[in-house]
Amino acid sequence: MGRKYKGKRTQARDIKGKGSEPARYQDKRQRASNGVWHEPKLDNALFEDYYKAQNIVPQGEWDAFLTLLRTPLPTSFRINGSGKFAAGLRDHLENDFFSQFGSGPLVVDGEELAPPRALEWYPSRLAWQFAFSRTQLRKHPALAAIHEMVKRENEAGSITRQEVVSMVPALLLDVQPEHKVLDTCASPGSKTVQILEMLHHSTSLPSGFVVANDADAQRCNLLTHHTKRTCSPALVITNHDATLFPVIRNDQGEAIRFDRILCDVPCSGDGTMRKAPDIWRRWSPANGNGLHGLQVRITQHAARLLVPGGRMVYSTCSFNPVEDEAVVAEVLREAEGALELVDVSDSLPALRRVPGLRTWGVQAKEGFFASWDAAQAGGATRLLRSMLPPAPDATPPLERCMRVLPHHGDTGGFFIAVMRKTRDLPTPAPAQRAVPAAEKAQEPAFSDAGEPVGDAAYEEVKELADEAADATKTFAQAIYQQDIPVATEAAADSAACVEAVVALVGGSSAPAQSDAASAAGPAASSAQGPDTPKANGGPAQGPEPVGAAKRGAGGQRWRHIDPVLPFTDAEELATLADFYGWEAGTIPLGQQLITRSQPGVAQPKRLYFVNAGLRDLLTADTGGRLKVTSVGLKVLERQTAAATHDGRTTCAYRIAQEGLPLLLPHLTRQRISISAAEALRLVTEMGVPLPPELRIVTRDLPGTSGAAEKAEDEGDEAAGEPPAKKARVEGDTEGPQEGKSGKERKLRVPLSDEATLAQLVDVQGGCCVCVLRSGDATALGLESVEAVVPGAVAAHAPLAMACWRGRASLSVLVAKAECALLADKLGIAMAARAAALQASGAGAGEAASAQPLQATVAEVAAAVEKVKAAAAAGAGAAGTAAEGEQGAAAGNEQEEAMVL
Numbered sequence: 001m002g003r004k005y006k007g008k009r010t011q012a013r014d015i016k017g018k019g020s021e022p023a024r025y026q027d028k029r030q031r032a033s034n035g036v037w038h039e040p041k042l043d044n045a046l047f048e049d050y051y052k053a054q055n056i057v058p059q060g061e062w063d064a065f066l067t068l069l070r071t072p073l074p075t076s077f078r079i080n081g082s083g084k085f086a087a088g089l090r091d092h093l094e095n096d097f098f099s100q101f102g103s104g105p106l107v108v109d110g111e112e113l114a115p116p117r118a119l120e121w122y123p124s125r126l127a128w129q130f131a132f133s134r135t136q137l138r139k140h141p142a143l144a145a146i147h148e149m150v151k152r153e154n155e156a157g158s159i160t161r162q163e164v165v166s167m168v169p170a171l172l173l174d175v176q177p178e179h180k181v182l183d184t185c186a187s188p189g190s191k192t193v194q195i196l197e198m199l200h201h202s203t204s205l206p207s208g209f210v211v212a213n214d215a216d217a218q219r220c221n222l223l224t225h226h227t228k229r230t231c232s233p234a235l236v237i238t239n240h241d242a243t244l245f246p247v248i249r250n251d252q253g254e255a256i257r258f259d260r261i262l263c264d265v266p267c268s269g270d271g272t273m274r275k276a277p278d279i280w281r282r283w284s285p286a287n288g289n290g291l292h293g294l295q296v297r298i299t300q301h302a303a304r305l306l307v308p309g310g311r312m313v314y315s316t317c318s319f320n321p322v323e324d325e326a327v328v329a330e331v332l333r334e335a336e337g338a339l340e341l342v343d344v345s346d347s348l349p350a351l352r353r354v355p356g357l358r359t360w361g362v363q364a365k366e367g368f369f370a371s372w373d374a375a376q377a378g379g380a381t382r383l384l385r386s387m388l389p390p391a392p393d394a395t396p397p398l399e400r401c402m403r404v405l406p407h408h409g410d411t412g413g414f415f416i417a418v419m420r421k422t423r424d425l426p427t428p429a430p431a432q433r434a435v436p437a438a439e440k441a442q443e444p445a446f447s448d449a450g451e452p453v454g455d456a457a458y459e460e461v462k463e464l465a466d467e468a469a470d471a472t473k474t475f476a477q478a479i480y481q482q483d484i485p486v487a488t489e490a491a492a493d494s495a496a497c498v499e500a501v502v503a504l505v506g507g508s509s510a511p512a513q514s515d516a517a518s519a520a521g522p523a524a525s526s527a528q529g530p531d532t533p534k535a536n537g538g539p540a541q542g543p544e545p546v547g548a549a550k551r552g553a554g555g556q557r558w559r560h561i562d563p564v565l566p567f568t569d570a571e572e573l574a575t576l577a578d579f580y581g582w583e584a585g586t587i588p589l590g591q592q593l594i595t596r597s598q599p600g601v602a603q604p605k606r607l608y609f610v611n612a613g614l615r616d617l618l619t620a621d622t623g624g625r626l627k628v629t630s631v632g633l634k635v636l637e638r639q640t641a642a643a644t645h646d647g648r649t650t651c652a653y654r655i656a657q658e659g660l661p662l663l664l665p666h667l668t669r670q671r672i673s674i675s676a677a678e679a680l681r682l683v684t685e686m687g688v689p690l691p692p693e694l695r696i697v698t699r700d701l702p703g704t705s706g707a708a709e710k711a712e713d714e715g716d717e718a719a720g721e722p723p724a725k726k727a728r729v730e731g732d733t734e735g736p737q738e739g740k741s742g743k744e745r746k747l748r749v750p751l752s753d754e755a756t757l758a759q760l761v762d763v764q765g766g767c768c769v770c771v772l773r774s775g776d777a778t779a780l781g782l783e784s785v786e787a788v789v790p791g792a793v794a795a796h797a798p799l800a801m802a803c804w805r806g807r808a809s810l811s812v813l814v815a816k817a818e819c820a821l822l823a824d825k826l827g828i829a830m831a832a833r834a835a836a837l838q839a840s841g842a843g844a845g846e847a848a849s850a851q852p853l854q855a856t857v858a859e860v861a862a863a864v865e866k867v868k869a870a871a872a873a874g875a876g877a878a879g880t881a882a883e884g885e886q887g888a889a890a891g892n893e894q895e896e897a898m899v900l
């Protein structure tokens with residue numbers, strides 16, 4: 001991914017017209033400072049000289065290498081998940097889309113186009129690649145259909161657009177469902193998603209988990225956004241500098257270590273030039289040299305967090321040996337045999353790659369040097385020893401690393417090394433490391449569990465210093481804007497940080513610590529080695545914060561980040577179990593629900609489910625050391641008070657759509673199956689009226705005011721807010737009635753399907769779930785609820801919607817954008833079915849038996865277009881009651897605003 005996260009790349013523009021570069025780079029034109037648009041520059045003498053000298057390309061292949069680097073990267077994607085549904089989607093794509101290439105080459109503007117091809121080294125032909133330019137996509141309907149399909153399935157979460165080479169590291173990580181996995185530099189998250197799929201390979205509730213970390217807070221939001229559609233309860237996203245990722249201990253005081261770690265480190269990114277041609281212009285050997293130290297530190301720290309026997313993959317999208325082999329060699333050198341390079345030559349045999357280098361050179365201002373001795377003799381004082389190759393007799397088997405070259409498989413460039421930890425690492429002696437003084441002063445030494453050794457309080461002090469700096473900036477800004485309350489708060493924050501640092505340096509405890517661990521002081525907890533028993537009692541019990549408050553009036557340790565709390569309200573849990581009929585014992589909601597609110601908040605807004613492994617990790621984090629930006633799967637959201645007070649429901653929580661795949665099998669109440677036609681109506685109209693016999697009369701219920709109902713009955717909009725609008729604000733979406741007059745409402749046709757109405761009799765007012773009937777799902781080739789495969793990714797879950805059974809209507813509690821996706825999926829299947837029936841000239845009997853599915857192509861298309869337009873118009877705005885409640889809180893809430 002390179003350094004693009006550092007700043008915004010030159011904006012790609014799509015401009016018509018012909019240029020001298022290959023046609024497909026036309027959309028990568030850039031605007032120079034004088035305002036003139038120009039083609040991207042696709043050469044750089046420094047680049048060529050440097051890599052020719054490095055011998056990264058086998059003899060005789062240089063021209064092919066260079067030519068391909070100047071050609072745009074083909075599109076590629078991965079079908080998510082595995083098993084029956086993934087194979088089904090693959091077959092659908094092959095048979096219904098890619099088969100058009102079968103009868104002969106597709107010719108667009110005189111150019112013969114290669115058909116899409118499955119990557120031969122990717123398991124089960126689940127990864128695909130094709131190279132069509134935007135112009136070609138626009139010109140040929142078959143290509144446009146493929147393009148649309150890729151976009152749609154990507155949005156629906158069935159496929160992931162991912163660069164081919166970027167799929168390799170996760171495959172070599174060999175993740176199993178029981179593994180604890182750390183993805184050290186995870187954003188934007190394509191590999192995290194792949195790792196999660198592996199974790200969920202055979203079960204929807206693996207015992208392992210993934211910690212996806214990134215140092216950049218905003219990129220953590222991006223990561224949350226990209227991983228959201230996996231609907232995994234086994235994912236936590238953290239925001240740490242990976243060189244300082246904290247060590248968490250279990251209640252026996254043992255450091256929790258990871259079975260698998262991916263270090264897909266920040267790099268100069270020259271392997272992505274085909275996708276980002278502006279790298280040509282910016283390329284310099286200094287980019288790689290500047291990143292080497294950070295790459296080493298991230299990987300060294302990761303190695304310490306790895307369990308003996310565990311596997312770690314180091315990867316970059318750079319060709320540069322200073323960022324690649326040199327980093328691996330240094331990490332292995334420091335490990336003194338506790339880490340070994342794994343020979344993966346037998347893995348993915350069809351993937352063409354070249355072995356890692358044993359020798360290379362480093363470009364300094366003073367010249368190009370092939371050894372440390374030569375660099376010293378040449379006066380290159382700014383180089384690190386570790387950038388240069390080790391002595392020949394001390395060189396590890398670096399040929400076990402792999403470099404993927406673009407011209408070998410029409411891909412980007414990538415470097416991958418797989419390492420295994422054989423035993424605990426030795427504790428490094430900081431003084432012996434060949435790093436410049438300036439860097440050494442910043443660099444903590446770590447024990448095997450990653451605890452700072454030389455300066456035990458380093459991590460804490462750095463965190464506090466960062467916070468103080470942030471607060472000071474806020475203070476200055478607020479003063480400038482004359483916002484005295486904010487300035488006062490910022491000043492207090494800053495002072496608290498300084499006080500905490502003084503306490504640390506002076507050896508006393510930091511202020512406002514709430515548990516025994518914190519009372520012992522962060523320095524004390526940091527100083528514990530891996531074998532030192534924990535000094536601070538066990539994990540938090542009962543309603544204690546999972547990541548216990550360490551400082552800050554609200555209980556949070558991290559600024560703007562709410563703590564993670566277990567949700568243990570027995571009364572509320574019993575109500576939930578009763579209302580939704582959770583199968584006792586099938587899903588441990590009581591033990592594995594968490595919230596992100598402040599301690600002591602009754603009925604927090606959102607409840608998230610975490611799997612057992614993640615629960616244990618969070619529970620062990622008594623010191624609140626993990627800076628958790630997002631965790632678990634949102635399963636329940638609080639209703640508004642009005643919904644419960646007015647007797648519209650007896651349960652304070654409704655089901656979140658994203659939690660449905662997990663909860664569905666465990667619901668025995670508040671769940672109905674509906675026909676495809678009804679499902680399509682619901683997601684396109686957002687709600688449907690109920691017939692009079694199913695109306696709930698709440699005004700006579702004890703303790704209810706019935707005000708909203710009376711107003712609705714009387715059509716008394718002049719007396720206040722129109723009931724439909726009010727209901728939307730309060731959480732009782734009456735869907736289609738929103739904003740319409742009583743007269744218009746009455747024109748709508750109520751639900752009439754006998755089977756559906758019979759089930760609705762037992763459904764209480766409030767949240768319920770509508771699932772597509774098995775028969776209809778099977779007939780339409782969609783996932784049926786009976787045939788759910790454990791571990792299937794959320795996109796392969798049966799079609800179901802969280803709904804609201806109101807007094808007089810059934811409405812969806814699903815964001816409009818998601819309704820549009822569901823409508824698309826359902827609509828396409830129904831239209832295809834209708835077309836097939838027509839084509840086969842189905843007899844009256846067959847047509848009658850398929851009656852619920854009989855929508856004409858035109859009807860379905862019109863309905864789907866309507867909801868898509870609504871979603872597009874309402875993008876970012878509150879589309880449902882569920883959305884309407886979202887605030888601008890920190891943590892998980894931040895991303896929700898972004899996603900919607």
Ligand SMILES: C[S@@+](CC[C@H](N)C(=O)[O-])C[C@H]1O[C@@H](n2cnc3c(N)ncnc32)[C@H](O)[C@@H]1O
Nearest residue numbers: 001185186187188189190191215216241242264
């Ligand atoms: C190459 S990208 C990662 C791509 C990602 N693994 C994927 O597959 O989508 C490198 C990431 O490292 C993050 N990063 C940079 N310095 C870091 C550090 N010291 N600790 C953790 N993450 C860091 C950047 O914010 C960036 O998101």
